[in-house]
Amino acid sequence: MEKHEGREAAAAVRFDDPWYDALASGWGELDGTGAPAPVTPPSPAGPGSGPSAAEIYLEVQRSAAFREVRSRYRRFVVPATLAFFTWYVVYVVAATTAHDLMARPVVGAVNVAMVAGLGQFLTTFLLTWAYARHARLRRDRAALDLRWDTQELTRGIKR
Helix, strand or coil: CCCCCCCCHHHCCCCCCCCCCCHHHCCCCCCCCEEEEECCCCCCCCCCCCCCCCHHHHHHHHCCCHHHHHHHHHHHHHHHHHHHHHHHHHHHHHHHHHHHEEEEEEEEEEEEHHHHHHHHHHHHHHHHHHHHHHHHHHHHHHHHHHHHHHHHHHHHCCC
């Protein structure tokens, strides 16, 4: 983006970033007189010029691309949550009921309970890594495309 002078040039600047929040522009900037510049929302198109934002979001929610993103999310999260919760419950139940098993030494003063407890931390980090990797490889691009399309459709709608 090039730097321009004057309000006309500022109005002509187009932000192609779907993450850009137009209402945040101008915060803390001065208007030339030393006073803060007023924040101006994007100019709306004429009344009745198209579907409302709610209609657009419902249309996107019904789209096949949105359903696919949600499906990919659920296919990872549901099994991962069930597996981790089961592993946690087994650890807690074993720690409270199987004292002989948990007290069995593994190496020196390290026993099964310590290894399983550290395993809880390890699986938390592994699950976080797996979730981030899955999101990056399987959902982020499609979700960003949906966001881009939605912002293009809602651009100029009065909220």
